[in-house]
Amino acid sequence: MTKQDKATAYWKINIKYVLILLSVWFLVSYGAGILFKDALNTIKIGGFKLGFWFAQQGSMYVFVILIFVYVRLMNRLDKKYGYDE
Structure with missing residues (x-):
């Protein structure tokens, strides 16, 4: 594996991680806080x-x-x- 191939594979995985983690954050902040708030409001903490x-x-x-x-x-x-x- 050349240095360029190694760097390309590294950044491809890095971007995949970033997109997955940002999707989780979006689902929690927008989904739980706005879209599903009525359903979640039946539970109290x-x-x-x-x-x-x-x-x-x-x-x-x-x-x-x-x-x-x-x-x-x-x-x-x-x-x-x-x-x-």
Whole structure:
């Protein structure tokens, strides 16, 4: 595998990870906070409706978790393609 092929494969996987993680974040923030809020509002957490919670807090928590997931995935990818330190 040439250096260019290796770099192309690396970025292809990286973009795949980014698109998947952004899709998850979109589904949580837009889907749970706006589209499915009426169904989620039937469930309460800590006295607050779940749809409201996702719109106010949940999407931020998921975003922070996705950052850590991305870091872990990229560390593995770096090691696989020899770009680790």
